[in-house]
Amino acid sequence: MKAANFAKSDAPGRKLFVGPRLRRLREQLGWNQSQLAARLELSLSYISQIETNQRPVTAGVLLKLAEVFGGDVAQFSEEQDKRLLTELDAALNDRTLGHDPPHAAQLARLVEQAPELAEAYVALYQRHQRLQDEHAQLIDRFYGEQGQDLGTGQPPAWTAPLPHEEVRDFFNRRNNYIDGLDRLAEALAQDLVLQPAERAASLREALLQRCGVTVEPLTDPGDAGLLRHYDARRRRLSLPSHLTDAQQAFQMATQYALLAAADAFAAEVREAGFSDDATRALARQGLAHYFAGAVLLPYGAFLDAARGCRYDVELLQQRFHVSFETICHRLSTLQRNGARGVPFYFVRVDQAGNISKRQSATSFHFARHGGACPLWNVHEAFAQPGRILTQIAEMPDGSRFFGIARTIERHGSGGFRAQRKLFAIGLGCDLAHARELVYADGLDFGRSAQAVLIGPGCRVCPREHCVQRAFPPAGKLLVADSDRESLVSYRFSPG
Structure with a gap:
């Protein structure tokens, strides 16, 4: 990524000040300002002015900083x-x-x-x-x-935090990108020459030759709801016969990761410092799923395809033969240094408003408690199943995001009586990146553009006049007036 492009997309119309972030990086390496100035071939006074935010950085200085600190210029982004x-x-x-x-x-x-x-x-x-x-x-x-x-x-x-919360926070702290595992997965996909719609056979052979594991169909009627069952004693992996090639490949890649990448998983789990065995086990499963997704959608090939079709999810589905959710999930992980995609948030919501998956490489704020904003288009998707809805949304702090939402349906085997699961998927980015998406064509993104005023959730949302408010924000003093009534259910003191 070039510095000029980064500065434009990260803060359009604003100068880029990186003083505190630069100082933290310098101090982590134990350098003083004079040592940094020498490495950057800049004057000591100039470094001092940058670190105290008296001067913005230029594109040329950004490139020098990236070279000196061993990354790309995105590490100086304000998103975190x-x-x-x-x-x-x-x-x-x-x-x-x-x-x-x-x-x-x-x-x-x-x-x-x-x-x-x-x-x-x-x-x-x-x-x-x-x-x-x-x-x-x-x-x-x-x-x-x-x-x-x-x-x-x-x-x-x-x-302690619930295990799923602790694991989710771990991925969010890493910007949903685990570099070591992602590169291992990409190398495996290249080594096996995996092709969409023809992955399962190659992974089955890899499990047998490299791990001594045979893959067989599930035959026990009591295992009807299972997607994967590994018998360690017999070195046997059982999968349902109704799974598609991509679904089989995902489960086999998951098992391969748990066996062949166990040391890498152990290092990640140890470094994260999870609080208990249950959380560590859930983290290993999450890392294995991350690895499997990266095997099916190798970083370089997938990023090139995403950019080539301007992040058209359905075209990417056709190209890689995976589900709508899998594509959206992978799009939210494209944060490799030197090869970053659009930073997305990704959520999966059920009809009751429960968020079962959420991760974000943006500053979009999800409520941890009390449900999500009902004005968010991810909820409207249930009223128009199968359609992709777009929305320009504005948060209470004035930040704006562009997002799409669509329902997805899952069902197991068993015909008419099979259990079915219905979700809505939300995918979005900061408005500065919206033009890179095909879904934004023809829309007005100027400051006068109409935006839906949403919030992180009623419990923490400060909007006083929202007619969709379910309950007042925590800690706000309610204003009771029995002589007046309006569409706004709760009135409260803004102070």
């Missing part, structure tokens, strides 16, 4: 800081914490100058929320709705 700032702002504006939130400028300085402290505070706040939710659920369970006013009982002891 923006996402942390959004989460910190939501946490500090929760009035149940009993203090006045700092000014926006103070929050920005904290994220820039002490990101570790900001991350620690957000983590503590998330644990606080989990405790509050657990306490409310326990009171509700034992006392019913009246228990909300009893104030009796002790709150439960502190608990």
Whole structure:
């Protein structure tokens, strides 16, 4: 990625200041400003001015920085800081914490100058929320709705994040991209010369020759709901016969990863420092699924195809013979240094609004509690099944995103009585990248363009006049007026 292109897409119309990020990188390597200036062949005063954000960086300096710090210029992107700032702002504006939130400028300085402290505070706040939710659920369970006013009982002891939350946060911290595993998967796909619609046979042979594992069809009627069953004692992998070639290949690549890449998985899990065995096991499964997806959709070939068709999901489906969800999921992981795709958020939502998958390489803020915004087009998709819907959405902080949404359906074997699962898939990016998507053709993206005003979820959304609000935001003082009534269900003090 060229520095000029990066600066344009990352912050259109704005100068790029990288002072705090540059200082953190320098200090991590134990260099002083003089040593950095010598390596960049710049003056000491110029380095000092950059680090204190008195001067923006030029395209030429960006390229030098990327060369000196061993990455590409995207490591100086503001996306990570923006996402942390959004989460910190939501946490500090929760009035149940009993203090006045700092000014926006103070929050920005904290994220820039002490990101570790900001991350620690957000983590503590998330644990606080989990405790509050657990306490409310326990009171509700034992006392019913009246228990909300009893104030009796002790709150439960502190608990660690749920395993799926901890694993999800691990992937989000890595921008949904695990470089070592992704490159191993790409090398395997190239080594086996995998071709769409013809992957299963090659992976079956690789399992036999490299791992001593045979692949057989599932025959036990009691295993009707299984997608994969590995018998370690017999070195036998059983798969349902109704799976497509791509589905079989995915399950075989998953098992191959668990056996052949066990050391790489162990290193990732150990470095992440997960809290318990259940979380570590779930992380290994998530890493194996990541590996399998990267085998079916090798990074270089898939990125070239995505750019070539301007991220047309259905054309990519036809090219690689995989599902709509698989394509969208892979698009959200294209964050390799030096070869980045459009940074996407990706979600999978059921009809009740539960988010079962979510990951983001953008600053788009997902609510962790209380459900997602009902004005988000991912919910509208259920009313128009099979259609791709587009939306320009604006968050409360003014940031704008372009997104698509569509329903998907899954079903097992068994004919008419087979269980079916219906989800909506959401895929989106910052508005600055929208023109790179085929779905944006013909749309107006100027500041006057009509945008749907959404939020991260009612619990933390500050919008006062939203008619779709399900309940007031946490910690806000309700304004009761029995003489007035409107479409807005809850009125509250904005302060």
